[in-house]
Amino acid sequence: MEVYKNDKSIELFKRAVKVLPTGIPGHLGPVQSQFIPTSDFPFYADRVKDSHFWDIDGNEYIDYMCAYGPNVLGYNNDIVDQAALAQMKKGNCMALPGALQVDLAELLVDTIEIADWSFFMKNGGDATSFAVMVARAETSREKIIRVEGGYHGVAPWTQGRGNAGVATADVSNNIIVPWNDVEAVKRAVEANPGEIAAFISCPYDHRVFQDNVLPAEGYWQAIRKICDDNGIILIIDDVRCGFRLDLAGSAKYFGFKPDLACYCKALANGYNISAVVGREGLKGAASNVFFTGSYWSSAVPMAAAIACITEMRKINAPKIMIERGEKLTSGLVEIGKSYGIDMKISGVPSMFYMRIANEDSLFMQQEFCAECTKRGAFFVSHHNHFTNCSLTDADIKKTLEIADIAYSIVAKNNPDKLRK
Amino acid sequence: MVNQSVKARCNMFGVLKNIEYLVVNDKECANLVAGKKIAIQFNVKGGPSANLSFDNGKAEMKHGKHKSNISLFFKSPEHFNKMVDGEANPIPVKGFTKIGFLTGPFTQLADKLGFYLKPTKELLANKDYFKANTEMTAYAAFHALCEIANYDPAGMSQAKQLHDGDLLVAVTNGPSITISVKSGKLTAKKSSCSNPRAILSFSSLEVAHKILNNELDTFTAMGLGDMSMRGFIPMVEHIDPILGMVANYLA
Numbered sequence: 267m268e269v270y271k272n273d274k275s276i277e278l279f280k281r282a283v284k285v286l287p288t289g290i291p292g293h294l295g296p297v298q299s300q301f302i303p304t305s306d307f308p309f310y311a312d313r314v315k316d317s318h319f320w321d322i323d324g325n326e327y328i329d330y331m332c333a334y335g336p337n338v339l340g341y342n343n344d345i346v347d348q349a350a351l352a353q354m355k356k357g358n359c360m361a362l363p364g365a366l367q368v369d370l371a372e373l374l375v376d377t378i379e380i381a382d383w384s385f386f387m388k389n390g391g392d393a394t395s396f397a398v399m400v401a402r403a404e405t406s407r408e409k410i411i412r413v414e415g416g417y418h419g420v421a422p423w424t425q426g427r428g429n430a431g432v433a434t435a436d437v438s439n440n441i442i443v444p445w446n447d448v449e450a451v452k453r454a455v456e457a458n459p460g461e462i463a464a465f466i467s468c469p470y471d472h473r474v475f476q477d478n479v480l481p482a483e484g485y486w487q488a489i490r491k492i493c494d495d496n497g498i499i500l501i502i503d504d505v506r507c508g509f510r511l512d513l514a515g516s517a518k519y520f521g522f523k524p525d526l527a528c529y530c531k532a533l534a535n536g537y538n539i540s541a542v543v544g545r546e547g548l549k550g551a552a553s554n555v556f557f558t559g560s561y562w563s564s565a566v567p568m569a570a571a572i573a574c575i576t577e578m579r580k581i582n583a584p585k586i587m588i589e590r591g592e593k594l595t596s597g598l599v600e601i602g603k604s605y606g607i608d609m610k611i612s613g614v615p616s617m618f619y620m621r622i623a624n625e626d627s628l629f630m631q632q633e634f635c636a637e638c639t640k641r642g643a644f645f646v647s648h649h650n651h652f653t654n655c656s657l658t659d660a661d662i663k664k665t666l667e668i669a670d671i672a673y674s675i676v677a678k679n680n681p682d683k684l685r686k
Numbered sequence: 687m688v689n690q691s692v693k694a695r696c697n698m699f700g701v702l703k704n705i706e707y708l709v710v711n712d713k714e715c716a717n718l719v720a721g722k723k724i725a726i727q728f729n730v731k732g733g734p735s736a737n738l739s740f741d742n743g744k745a746e747m748k749h750g751k752h753k754s755n756i757s758l759f760f761k762s763p764e765h766f767n768k769m770v771d772g773e774a775n776p777i778p779v780k781g782f783t784k785i786g787f788l789t790g791p792f793t794q795l796a797d798k799l800g801f802y803l804k805p806t807k808e809l810l811a812n813k814d815y816f817k818a819n820t821e822m823t824a825y826a827a828f829h830a831l832c833e834i835a836n837y838d839p840a841g842m843s844q845a846k847q848l849h850d851g852d853l854l855v856a857v858t859n860g861p862s863i864t865i866s867v868k869s870g871k872l873t874a875k876k877s878s879c880s881n882p883r884a885i886l887s888f889s890s891l892e893v894a895h896k897i898l899n900n901e902l903d904t905f906t907a908m909g910l911g912d913m914s915m916r917g918f919i920p921m922v923e924h925i926d927p928i929l930g931m932v933a934n935y936l937a
Contacts, residue, residue, distance in 0.1 A: 279909055279910070280910070283906045283910065287903075288903065288905035288906060289905065289906055290909070295905060296908065297904070297905045297915075302914070303914055304909060304910075304914070309909075426843065426927075427843040427844075428840035428841060428843050428844045428927045428928065430930060434840070475918070475920050626851075626918070627851075627918040628916075628917055628918055629916055629917050648919060
């Protein structure tokens with residue numbers, strides 16, 4: 267099997283570092299993406315289709331990052347793209363919002379269990395920041411409870427004390443509790459009576475670098491009760507999980523009802539739009555918060571979102587992605603076992619996290635992902651992966667063939683770490 | 687924000703600790719302490735205590751109070767920091783008969799520290815100087831990093847997120863430093879380790895020099911393959927912001 271080279275990527279990156287901080291700013295950069303070693307990974311994509319992308323060196327990859335989530339129906343999905351193109355011909359960024367804004371809001375209200383209204387913006391971080399502001403507006407309180415390791419974007423309040431550019435004041439209203447720890451939430455509430463505006467969390471613990479952890483039995487119901495008893499707004503950050511677990515919301519998947527829910531990645535199959543949906547009682551607070559941006563009412567992403575959600579409903583997208591994920595991950599586990607490698611899978615299969623559990627570091631995991639990637643199955647070692655609806659049996663079969671080779675190399679290089 | 691007490695720790699266990707390196711790697715410095723067996727106790731009111739001992743041509747800087755021939759008192763962390771900057775003198779409280787070591791060899795060692803840690807373009811052109819400067823800067827930076835992680839509020843906030851284990855910082859075909867984490871507390875030692883949980887490596891001393899002197903950012907260096915990280919990366923990720931604070935403390 268051919269081993270890819272990335273000469274053009276490296277050459278372009280050398281140009282990039284002269285004019286762009288870090289060369290590739292943000293989470294797609296080779297460091298943030300944990301391209302270890304960097305020489306084994308592509309840096310720039312040239313084109314995409316369905317579950318595949320081609321880098322600028324012409325190498326083809328089966329993509330399990332799905333642009334970190336937005337690819338839900340398949341890259342360049344014809345139905346979504348045609349809707350977007352049709353709207354583009356009519357108008358995108360205009361002096362007034364397009365009529366589609368109302369259509370999309372109605373569609374979300376009809377799709378997501380807790381939604382009585384929708385509010386649109388561009389990125390997941392916009393959505394989480396807006397949701398926190400709505401909670402503060404509603405409660406006239408300032409503090410929020412967050413879960414350790416939870417990712418809610420890059421706004422200063424979402425980051426850690428000591429991170430570059432983050433002031434102590436930016437994070438001074440955050441109370442951090444461990445995941446799945448109801449008692450810790452109770453203690454935080456008791457220690458700050460009448461001061462907590464919101465509890466914000468992802469539907470489950472899908473932090474990077476660690477096995478993902480689903481909610482314990484009764485966890486969300488207990489959190490709901492604490493929030494109800496203490497006038498705290500319950501916010502679900504469904505930016506990453508949204509529509510990959512249940513079209514009616516990941517909260518429905520886990521059997522509870524938040525007050526606000528944040529959406530982004532799978533909303534429009536790659537077109538730039540995010541949303542906060544909420545219950546009726548918070549519409550007034552959402553109206554009072556001034557929150558807007560130059561492109562937030564652009565019509566093209568809204569057309570794409572309508573087409574995407576409609577199609578996801580038609581085909582039951584979460585079911586497809588979960589089944590695809592189960593098929594892929596069960597194959598990865600089985601092949602790994604044959605080499606004495608314990609590939610541990612965690613999280614929901616449509617956004618599975620995988621880790622070689624033969625060691626408590628990630629050396630073997632990084633080696634495995636690099637060996638897969640340079641043969642055409644794009645895996646990263648730190649983050650949960652994603653399946654999408656266009657992933658075929660042939661894609662999975664080829665991925666497992668690649669994984670077999672990668673496992674054999676990892677096993678050969680780490681004989682003392684293999685399981686008998 | 688620079689906390690003077692933390693800065694005193696950085697100066698004590700980052701900068702002054704480099705005397706250990708000097709007496710081994712610089713001939714003049716080796717001659718200054720040859721045959722000497724003496725220990726100096728540093729006590730800073732509201733700050734750290736440390737003991738710098740010389741024996742058999744080697745030096746050792748230890749945390750806390752230990753047996754000494756000379757004891758130096760500092761009224762405050764600021765007082766100690768000014769001494770390191772050459773703007774104040776210590777208050778000897780013990781060892782007046784050994785004061786000659788203080789005004790002689792020790793002062794010359796301190797001058798040599800300044801020589802190696804305050805480079806000029808001309809000095810860096812010398813291969814041996816470049817090596818000593820880079821290695822001493824690295825030792826100072828990573829030892830100071832531990833003090834910041836253990837005592838600076840923002841550093842502690844990052845450190846408490848670290849998992850236990852060893853982070854190996856290594857220059858290919860060059861020196862290594864191991865940073866050990868246990869229950870959010872960091873310690874550093876000038877050597878490699880057999881079972882690191884994560885590895886941060888520089889492809890050459892030149893790359894390490896550029897990184898330590900802010901002439902190259904880590905993201906660019908890693909993207910270009912001049913630096914690499916492997917293993918349990920959260921160890922590197924939470925140490926990186928602390929490393930970013932070192933420049934403020936050692937400025």
